[in-house]
Every structure is written in structure tokens, then in C-alpha cells.
Amino acid sequence: MVFIEEVTVRLTTKGRYAVTAMLDLAFHSQVKPVTLTEIAARQTISLSYLEQLFARLRRAGMVKGVRGPGGGYKLCRKAGEINIAEIIAAVDEPLDSTKCGGEGNCQKGDACLTHNLWMGLSKQIRTYLVGISLADLLEKDQVQEVAKRQHYDAQQAIEVCYRPE
Amino acid sequence: MVFIEEVTVRLTTKGRYAVTAMLDLAFHSQVKPVTLTEIAARQTISLSYLEQLFARLRRAGMVKGVRGPGGGYKLCRKAGEINIAEIIAAVDEPLDSTKCGGEGNCQKGDACLTHNLWMGLSKQIRTYLVGISLADLLEKDQVQEVAKRQHYDAQQAIEVCYRPE
DNA sequence: TACTTAACCCAGCAAAATAGTCAACTATTA
């Protein structure tokens, strides 16, 4: 299976709003749908801005809108099956970030070298965030464990070589 | 001991430029200082923008400028002692991110709950990035290969620019 | 000393992203 991976992770206030809102939703929508008005009030985010964010989250298949009285938003999947990276990716524009798309025009190797280094790091960060779900965050105790485990894994992955002085 | 920790990590294009430039510097400044003009050319970042970024990196005590001919920038510390989180923190404005600074005005517990969840995650991400140094990135296997090839190119370029005495 | 180099500093500026308002719609429920 081949994904066109979105390697570049941006972690802006926009993403923070989205994650915060999704956390709020995951926490409150277990009984009934949650209106954006409620989330807006609780998290002090403007309603219209939330509407924009949730339009994207909906198109990404992460939430479902229920119209009419008693309606609101609910999660399409379980909180454990929604990770942080996809929330951020849903609200952030792709912004391809590769000045030399793939290979082509980077004759000067140095540019591509550093470029690839950054892409590698970015991918690591992404992998890290993929490993954290909404449910992980809601169950605080687990979070710490998961975090430690993933930190270790990631470090292994890049073959850290700390030189003692 | 109490630190006023900068918990919120922003990962924007600005931070990417900074990390990319620092990687370039770490890679090339082992022999002599590297000019911003060189980095600008290699990484296709405007010189003036690099100047802004390096002004911050310098104030953060990560790089040192050497004036005059043969000058440029060099790292203040070893590449293994400079981590990604501090590079990003140096160029990004603090942007305190806490709407309820500490405790005060969050009577509604839900808001603070979600807020704390986010802060917890943000802190994890920060911890993750603190654990990755410039040296870690440079010491990846694939890098070394490319690096060897490029060392020749780089030398050529230097000999072209600077006439050997 | 004069010249060059390159860091350092600053004012401003266009484009983009951010965050939000307003208004009109549609689907659902009571």
C-alpha cells in the first residue's frame, strides 16, 4: 500500500486550535453530539473559525455533523483511532515544502543534503505524532508511558550517538 | 528550581529555515567560518532573512559571528550540544499560549482540562525535539555518503572563490 | 592609510496566513 505521505508537519496555532477542539469533542461527545457553540464557549475560540476548522475535519472523515435540534458534531471513529498528526494535517494546507520536488533541480548536492536531513526529521516528528491518539491524551496515565516508549523508539531509529565529553 | 519553561513548540517554515541553516552551518563550519551568503546560495534563503534568523540565534548563544574577510558564522557549541528545540525556540517568538495564565480565570474546569491536555502534549513534543541534536542528524548513514561526495565539490567551490595563497 | 569583506542593524513592504464577521442557505427535529 502506497501513501503519498505528507512529510512536512506544521505545528501552528491553527493546529493547536484543532487539536484542542477535537480533545473537547472527544471528551464531551460520548453521550450526544456537541455543538460548535459549546466548544467555542469552553475553549474561547470563535464560532466561525471553528466552523472552518470542522469543515476540514469533516472532509477528512474524522467528524460527522448532525443537523437539527440536539445535533452537533461527533467523532466518526473511536478516540483511540484518531491520531494527532492527522488532525493537524487536516486543518493545515499541504504546502509541499520541497523546493526541489523529489530530485530534479538540486544539482548542488549540499542543498539536497540539508533538505533531506530536514525532511527526515520532519518525518520523525510526524511518526511521533501519529503514535499519539486522542484517547492517549484523555487517559493521562497512559500518555506518559506511550511518550517514553515512542521517544525511545525514535531515538533508536535515528541511531543516536551521543559523545560523552 | 523553577524554570519558566517555554512549553509551546511551534513548527513553522521559519523554524524549518533556521534548522536547515543550522544544519548547513554545522556541516560546513568545521574548518572555518561560513558566510551567510554561502548558506543563502546553498539553501536558497534570502540573505536578509538569514541575517534576521542568525541575529536571534546569536542572541540565543548558539552561533558566533566573525567579522571581516574570512569571517562568517560558526557554532558556539558542538553540534552534539545543540538540539532542535532550542533552534526553533530561538527564532520563534514566545507567544505565551496560555489564555488562563497559570490558573486564574478558568472557572469552567473543562476548558482547563483540555488546555492542560494540550500543554502536556506540547511539552512531550518539546522533550522529543530536545533529544535530537544537530550531530544526530548529521551522523545518519546516508548523510556520510553524500557528504563525502560533496566535500570534493565544496573544496572545489572554495578554491574557486578564495584564491589559495 | 585605503580598500574590501562580512557581520550587524534598521526601516519598510508585499504577500500570505491567521482569526474572525456576516449573511444566506439546508437538513433535521419538535
Add this chain to the structure above:
DNA sequence: TAATAGTTGACTATTTTGCTGGGTTAAGTA
């Protein structure tokens, strides 16, 4: 039918981004 709440789009203000261009200052070199 009326109220609710999602859906959509156009439009605005503010901030950030990335850059241009003009300097000044320190350190080498002829």
C-alpha cells in the same frame, strides 16, 4: 411550521512571513 444547527461563501482586519535595500561597524589586506 418554527427552531435548531450544520453548511457555505464572501469579505475584513490583523499578524506573520519573507524579502529588498539602505546603512554602520569590525576585521582583515594591499
